[in-house]
Amino acid sequence: MERSVKIIFIFMVLVSSSLSIEAQNAIDASELRLRHDIGALANDSMFGREAGYSSEYKAAKFIEKAFSKCRLTPINKETGSYLKAFDFGDxxxxxxxxxxxxxxxxxxxxxxxxxxxxxxxxxxxxxxxxxxxxxxxxxxxxxxxxxxxxxxxxxxxxxxxxxxxxxxxxxxxxxxxxxxxxxxxxxxxxxxxxxxxxxxxxxxxxxxxxxxxxxxxxxxxxxxxxxxxxxxxxxxxKRPAAHNVIGFMDNGAQKTIMIGGHFDHVGTPGVKDPIAGDPNIHNGADDNASGAAAVLELARWITARKGLRYNYLFIAFSAEEKGLFGSWNFCNSNDFKLFNIAWMLNLDMVGRLGWSGKNRVDVLGLASAREWKKILKKVDHTGLKLTKLGGGAAFSDHYPFRVHKVPFIYFTTGLEHEYHKPVDDPELINYKGEAVILDYIERLIVEAERSPEPEYKKIGLFRDIGTVIKMFILKM
Ligand SMILES: [Zn+2]
Structure with missing residues (x-):
């Protein structure tokens, strides 16, 4: 090899390896933060974060603190609170x-x-x-x-x-x-x-x-x-209060991208006054401390960026487990109209990459806008086996948005054995795997920023049926 060519070659190798080291470092740092956030939210001291109980409020305050660190604008500017309380029918x-x-x-x-x-x-x-x-x-x-x-x-x-x-x-x-x-x-x-x-x-x-x-x-x-x-x-x-946690990044844009996931879980079913260490505490590490931590991680990444085409709204929803009350409450509120939402990203159970084999990630809602397929095609998904699904019925927080004709995209690593059991614990989370998923979602957001805006399209019944079969029955 000629000397000058050799130097250029070595230089190129150095640049490309330093880039991949950078990406790897970002994933490692993200993994550490996920470990911290999921560990805190799914700790026994949170008593399973059941909406209507003080433990839910404690978890909401934890998320509020992280939003505030990102310098997101609180939903209530006067009081500086990121919490939006709502009643749910009981x-x-x-x-x-x-x-x-x-x-x-x-x-x-x-x-x-x-x-x-x-x-x-x-x-x-x-x-x-x-x-x-x-x-x-x-x-x-x-x-x-x-x-x-x-x-x-x-x-x-x-x-x-x-x-x-x-x-x-x-x-x-x-x-x-x-x-x-x-x-x-x-x-x-x-x-x-x-x-x-x-x-x-x-x-x-x-x-x-x-x-x-x-x-x-x-x-x-x-x-x-x-x-x-x-x-x-x-x-x-007897209508206990629950709290959505809402933070806004105002980039002076007309439209807003909404990133959300629920943080509540099912608490301690059947136990009246649980104490720490009670074997019946349902910690909900995957469902959905993993998704709430993902919202925080994306908030950190997005608020560190400049020159964005959209505003970004981050919501950790509550009372999802009681029947999507937090997301319904938001979608039926005036806030929904004010933020002018272009599309929503839902994260529900993203912590168990690789447990069903082959690093499978389900991506739902792709039939809610024609543009999704084009956007996905352009994004490198090395390390992930994406299962592209058109539908997404009323089993998570994207649904009220769908009813309000907002295109959505919803990521999940799927239902595992420990779903809604006390053993859905932080030890079972694949932190590196979740960091890799978030790294992918970040690339997807970058692509969506420069692509035509997704336009809502009605999802047919067969898409929804097919999605349920592929997710829960075939688990291909
Ligand atoms: Zn969930």
């Missing part, structure tokens, strides 16, 4: 009675009260019937609900096959404004939200009793107004 009836034309119906079977219902003793009056398909305009022009129990039949219409929660709330308010003294809701479509509409956590409080009725009562009522109706409701409200 209430029972002291008493709930419904009589129509002197026939009594069964509580919790034929009818129930919504979380925001007012308490009332022996209210009685006549029913008035409204079909939602006739539209809110129709309701507005009608002024005859004074002293009535309005039966709201939420069938949906051709534009909106299943009414959203805020549609229902606005209907209820319209009825009350026109003198209604009680509301009986009926949901014929049972799509999407299903019964969640009526048991929903995020319903506001109403000044009148609001009940939901089942098909049986609806049939008895027929479409006629003028049935006599007697209602008593007394709700025992």
């Amino acid at each position: 209430y029972t009836y002291k008493k709930a009675e419904l009589w129509i034309n002197n026939k009594q119906y069964r509580t919790g079977v034929d009818f129930g009260a919504v979380a925001g219902s007012a308490d009332i003793e022996n209210w009685s009056g006549e029913t008035a019937f409204i079909e939602e398909r006739n539209g809110l305009e129709n309701l507005k022009t009608n002024n005859s609900y004074k002293g009535k129990a309005v039966v709201l039949d939420m069938k949906g219409n051709e534009h909106n096959s299943s009414p959203g929660i805020w549609d229902i709330v606005s209907y209820i308010h319209e009825c009350i404004a026109r003198g209604a003294e009680a509301i009986l809701l009926f949901n014929a479509s049972h799509n999407d939200f299903g019964n969640r509409l009526f048991n929903a956590d995020s319903m506001p409080s109403f000044p009148v009793p609001v009940l939901y009725i089942t098909h049986k009562v609806r049939v008895d009522l027929n479409n006629n107004s003028g049935a006599t109706c007697k209602i008593s409701v007394e709700i025992k409200r």
Whole structure:
């Protein structure tokens, strides 16, 4: 080899090896931080981070501290707090009675009260019937609900096959404004939200009793107004607070990329007053201390960067295990509209790379935007066997975003044997593996920054079914 060529060659080898050393160093440093964060969140002293308990608050404060170190802007600028408290539905009836034309119906079977219902003793009056398909305009022009129990039949219409929660709330308010003294809701479509509409956590409080009725009562009522109706409701409200932890990196952009994962877990099921070391503490190291730690790690990496095209919003969700309450709460809040979210990245259980063999990582939601495939194609995934999946149904926090038509991408190393057992412990986490996954996700974010923005596309039912089969049944 000629001398000058030799020198250039040696120089190139040095440069390329120093680059890979740099990447390796970044992965090693990331591994150490993951070890620290997952170790803390999945420690016995966190008692399994169950939403509604003080241990959840303790974990939320731990995450808040890490967000603050990254100099993210807190969700509450006035108080400087990154915590956003919300209630989730946990209430029972002291008493709930419904009589129509002197026939009594069964509580919790034929009818129930919504979380925001007012308490009332022996209210009685006549029913008035409204079909939602006739539209809110129709309701507005009608002024005859004074002293009535309005039966709201939420069938949906051709534009909106299943009414959203805020549609229902606005209907209820319209009825009350026109003198209604009680509301009986009926949901014929049972799509999407299903019964969640009526048991929903995020319903506001109403000044009148609001009940939901089942098909049986609806049939008895027929479409006629003028049935006599007697209602008593007394709700025992035991609605513990949970906390989303929210930090924002404002780059002055129009749109925001949302990076999230839940930090709550299932606590100590069946144990009333656990003590440290209790064998029943479900530590949830993989589910989902691994994902919460991943959110922190990505926050550290992104906030250290300059010249970004998007703003970045980081959320550690709570009460996921209770039914995605944290992510629903965020998506139904005003914050959701304010941040103008371009797409969301969900991290749920990313700590067990290699346990099912072949370093498999499942990537869900790829059918939520056409652009995902193009972006993924350009990103080097050395060391990972990506299983590309189109769907992603209501089993993690991406789902409320999907319902709100936000494209999503969701990473997981899948369900292992220890899932939702007390043995989901930090010792079983593949820290290096998680660091390698995050290194890959960082490259993906870089690629997404310079690619056309993903545009939401509706995911077909077969995509969702196929995704579930590949994830949970075939585990290929
Ligand atoms: Zn989870």
